[in-house]
Amino acid sequence: MDSLTLCVTNTMMKRWFQFFKQKAYDFRWAILSGVLVGTSYIPFPPWALIFCYAPLWVSVTDEKTSVKDAFFAGWVTQFILTLIGFHWIAYTAHEFGQIPWVLSIVALLLFCAFMHLYIPAATAIAVWMKRKFKISAGITLVMIALLHSLLERVWPAIFDWNLGYTLIWAKIPAYHLADVVGFLGLSTIILLLNAWIAYIWLQQSVLKKAFTHLGALVVVVAALVISGNIHGQGWNKFDGEVHATVIQANIGNLEKVYAEQGRGYQESITRRFTTLSQEAFVKFPNTDIFIWPETAFPDYLDQHLLGRKHTNILAEAMGAIGRPIITGAYSKDEKTDVKVDQSTYNALFLVDAQGNNLDKPYRKTELLAFGEYLPLSERFPILLKWLPFVSNFGRGHGPDVMKWKFNDDVIAWGGQVCYEGLDAAFTRGLEEKGADILVNVTNDSWFGYPFEPRQHLYMTLARAIEVRRPLIRSTNTGISTAILANGDVLQKSPLHEEWSGEFVLKYLKNAPSTFYVKMGHWDWAVYIAVLVLLALVGAVNARSRRS
Template sequence: MMKKAAQLFKHKAYELRWALLSGILVGTSYIPFPPWALLFCYAPLWFSITEGNSPSVKKAFWSGWVTQFLLTAIGFHWIAYTAHVFGAMPWSVSIAALLLFCAFMHLYIPTAAAVGVWLQRRFQLSRIQTLFTIALLHALLERTWPVIFDWHLGYTLLGAHIPAYQWADVIGFAGLSALILIFNAWATTIWLKFKTSRQQAGLHLAAFIAVIVFLIAGGAYHKAPWDHFDQEFKTTVIQANIGNSDKIQAEQGRGAQEFITRKFTAMTMDAFAKYPDTDLFVWPETAFPDYLDQRLLGRKHTQMLAQGMATLDRPILTGAYSRSPVLDAHRDEATFNALFLIDGRGNNLDAPYLKTNLLAFGEYLPLSEKFPILLKWLPFISNFGRGKGPHAISWNHKGEPIRLGGQICYEGLDPQFSRGLIADKSDILVNVTNDSWFGQPSEPLQHMYMTLARGIETRRPLIRSTNTGISTVIWANGDLQQKSPLHQEWAGQFTVKYRKDAPVTAYVKWGHYDWIVLLLALTGIVLIGALHARSRRP
């Protein structure tokens, strides 16, 4: 029995070898790895499923499923750690959760492969036409498929500091991902042509290299207009490295609030002594473990904050909690995850921003808004109120208003949210988050670069303040400043250079509609293939 099982496994592994190879290539080309196989990582999968006169749709789907399972396991292995730490699940259950995540989260990859092969059979597309069809389907599905958060290969360009990422202000990082997928189809085409016509393959390879050089060199040139600034200020980010147990106790009101409050106030005053020219201090998500609404400043921990920073004459932008003045305070949705701009005594300098894009199961229970009974059945799941953002906070700096566009946690991963901040006249983007639940090093780097991408798309500097790292600042031209260490107490000062009334980028205006171009290209390939096949019929 064991021998037969081993032989079956060996046979299946050999049959799916190209799918397995693609999974490894994609997984090891994503952050934190260098993008060494970026331009051909999907080529083995697509090569194998389009082979033959009548390729199998079933084989295409299951090959794609193997690829997405493996790349997800490599790129998102930290899901198991998060389930264990954040969800308090046993390791056995956490690993099972990871396997379920790998099995179902990125099904758009096998779906694109299967639909592409079905179109090949249905409309008699050529193999090369099918390759580009799959690439376009993949690009369209990866931005519409329901996932916890969007990820794609476009972010790897920023992670590896390849200047082609500078084009994101025109087509966005999703558009760059579409280009990478098209390059994968093109690379597979070149490989196929080497078998039939080396001359044609050579011409394709020359054009392939020329386009890549243009995107990289042109990206460096495209950056130049954004190297000029007319305003600047100095900000100091406080990274207090609060442990998970203390965060949980503080959030549940079972202690640690005093310890956390004193730690942030002490670190801020020490940083002020070291950097007296600081204009703005930035604390991370829920750094202050209590309400900060103006009408609630008499609470114990707010008074503690005021006493600890009585001599501080600089504003602080901090994550904290807000309580609705309308809803019953005992209802979960009466509390908001919020971002406040305050002075050293806690006085609100503008209305707070209330988090809008809530984290499923961490900050709200899906479907509970339509079916409140779920909250009674699952009372242990947090259910925060939902804000009406995007909304910028106004900071009066030396008589000059500066609009701070706040993003809390993974709101920074949503391009549409940041476009809304630009519509609200944001001069600066500020992302506050708590990555303490994710371990190291993969997720903190992935989350950081995916968030910094919004600064390039909108051409606004972005300040990132985290509890445990990585805290940093990126300017609108893409220049990344110093990065904080992971899981260490740290305070660092940054010079934030920007342009007042900076122009709105092409991507913010219309670049996110590039899906229309992709859809037209897909339709064109299928129609041309179908008409060509029809003309060959007797």
Template sequence: MMKRWIQFFKQKGYEFRWAFLAGVLVGTSYIPFPPWALIFCYTPLWLFAVADSTTTKKSFWAGWVTQFTLTLIGFHWIAYTAHAFGQLPWAVSILALLLFCALMHLYIPTAVALGTYLRKRFSLGAIPTLFVIALLHALLERVWPVIFQWHLGYVFIWAKLPIYNLADLVGFEGLSSLVLLFNAWVGSIWLMQKATRKALTHVGLLVAAFAALVIGGAIHGQEWKIFDREVRATVIQANIGNSEKIYAEQGRGFQEFITQRFVNMTQDAFLRHPTTDIFVWPETAFPDYLNQHLLGRKHTNILAQGLSSINRPLITGAYSRDEFSDEKKDQSTYNALFLVDAQANNLDKPYHKTELLAFGEYLPLSEKLPVLLKLLPFISNFGRGKGPQTMAWKFRDETIHWGGQICYEGLYPEFTRKLSEKGTDILVNVTNDSWFGRTFEPNQHLYMTLARAIEVRRPLIRSTNTGISTAILANGDVLQKSPLHEEWSGEFVLKYRHEAPQTFYVRGGHYDWILLLIALVTLLGGGAYYARTRRA
């Protein structure tokens, strides 16, 4: 029996070797690795689908091998998070990782399988099929439900390749689509290799096209180096441990300890940066309610006393409760972002987090089945906000509109587009990445968040509990970055443009998927027409 299983895995391992190679190429070309295989990482899988695969089922399983491999490499931190955040034993956490790898990115094998089916259905050639698979992949990755949205477009900003400047035209999803089309182009060149002159011509065209995008991005980025305003903001990174955060959230102490640490660090930072205009604390940094109608509590008094000594306003994550809510309902509590003055008075309505983390901030289906909350009382169940909103701050006879993002709301392009449409001047992202340790996730989360600043061309400041805290200007300049898992504070000069125009991406560039769909239908229609004329 054992020999039979060994023989089976040897056979399947050899059969799907190119799919495994593609998974390794993708996984080692994504953040935090250099993008060494960016334009050909999916090519081995797709070539297998058009040259070796004989059935839709076989293509699907090849794609599954690829997505499992790349997910295991790039998102191994799921196991750490399940252990640190979910408090699961390591054995269960590893099983959770394997389940995540098996199921989370099934749009990759689905695109390959659909490509194989459509090739047979419309009698497509090998090269058109490569582009069909690339287009299917590009469309599916935009709509497929995933916990952590990612794609290869983000690699450009991570690697500082100027192509990222084109994201204000088509978004980083659009740049990812370009990467996938380049992968299909490389595959077509491979299939042309017997026609040497033709293949070399396409190599030259591919290199020229990529170079044109790099040069074009560099030139385009210069248009956003115009600033006419600035504000100085100092970030406080207190490096509060996971256990202290949990105990504070559950009301089991540590609220005073956490509040005092942030206040002390803020006062120390002010001595170093006396020209600071405003301070920014991370997600739920203030471990209590901060609403105007709840001021006067022990911890808000500590905060007010600390801020009054420096006479500066504060943007901070905290908890919020509606004034007329029922305190017995968990839904009355929100994960929120506040803008307060030096006496802790609310300067505008708090922003309530809209995109909640499943099982971390809400229990799926609990709204329809409240009994689940009784069965699983240890799962937080925050209220859901009403969508993106700005917070207005009077500064030097003008008003600065801060567009708040809490944690991974910064990963959703549509969320930040709405903030831009609402008149945001500066984006502010508050995050707690302490649950991910020193894995790949802090860098992945960072650059995926910074990408939003390029799409809407607004500066973004990011304050985290354990790092990485930083800021990025509208032209793409990333300022100083904090270390991981250390107490730290830093001042940022946020230059911005008063009443900056909306980018093409915000106005309509995010509808580029229509062009992808038209290209897909054209390829399929052309293949069907060619097959019919050939039969005639």
């Protein structure tokens, strides 16, 4: 390299360094918020929960901030928090999609760039309204919080998270109020607390006012914690119980893929689950029912398809135990017309020890894009021919329950398969169908350690609080556990180990519906009304100032 080329290269590098240095300074508060949010979400302790967005929101309320700058600041925040909290996307792309690490990292960066655009959208819209209607900084902060809350509810997301989940993760008693407003409602409260902290920061020049607001905020936070603790104690009522034993076989990803494709491992997987069940029954002879995870039985388990090799292995091994099983397996309709697409379904079965169906299987309804279905393929079937390597499961008609006659009672099991446990509306539907106990089966082996398994776990357990029904979770590689309607989390399995554990699921027969199920999930209408009111007040004030 000659001296001229070296000089030009050094000059360009210095310019780029100065450029990024300046941008980092300009958006330093947005960067700080990204770090605070990312390090306050599961599995981190929520140390900055009520002020994590405050630096970003304070910065965008500055009079000099344009709508464009507000959007970009929000974009920086969402990029950083996604990179910290959801970096496991790269591992999943590599492990599940068999994509090289370089491309997996590119996929992660694209995910970080676009997945949480509702965050910059909220800041940009609020700043636009502030500038147009001359709204005060305090009202603008409230509008940002409410816009954020509303947009995070409707923004399409693979992993539908919110800050409310940190409360149940950290065992902060305020999470008990989720049966009133849901975890999205709790997230809204947390966002409004962030807006309040930001307002206090803006009032630091008027110390008396700032300290008055700070004292009021402390009282409100204490009230949320105390009221949540008292409210949760009202659910310590049970009049039924069932002993359920979870089997976690820790099946490897390669084995799972080959079994799904019918290329091998089906027999060894079946025998591993039956052997572990036999060993567990020796340890836990009071077991009433076994719970196996998602697609644990690596074959069809429909009544009309019994008598196959693997169902015979199941019946032979489990017959001596004589206990029913709830298990993930594959389902297929009876062949009645060769011209009709005979889709395979990812399903949940309730069967006796011989494999006989005790109720119709629940077929997974909310499928994972690119993992279980190809988007737009229902409208354009040609896509399936172009991309044959993408799984294409049939879509069920849930939510639905499976009923099991147990002693003199009938227990309705509300089935969730994998990410269906993240959908609050889906679980409300299970409660409305009469579910007594929720059962979630999943396979988190594609997502690495330790972030996603813990995030997925507590986001699923949250559903039990919203509808106040016990929930048992059976996973292939962990974390398997159960939670009672009062919020008590029972033993948890280790990650990536074979394991079995017995859970005493206490439940309340004919349990009442929570306020959240009946009305609380309509809280978004209140937020919209408040936003409209704030906008109208701002418009009136702007007009009066002009006149």
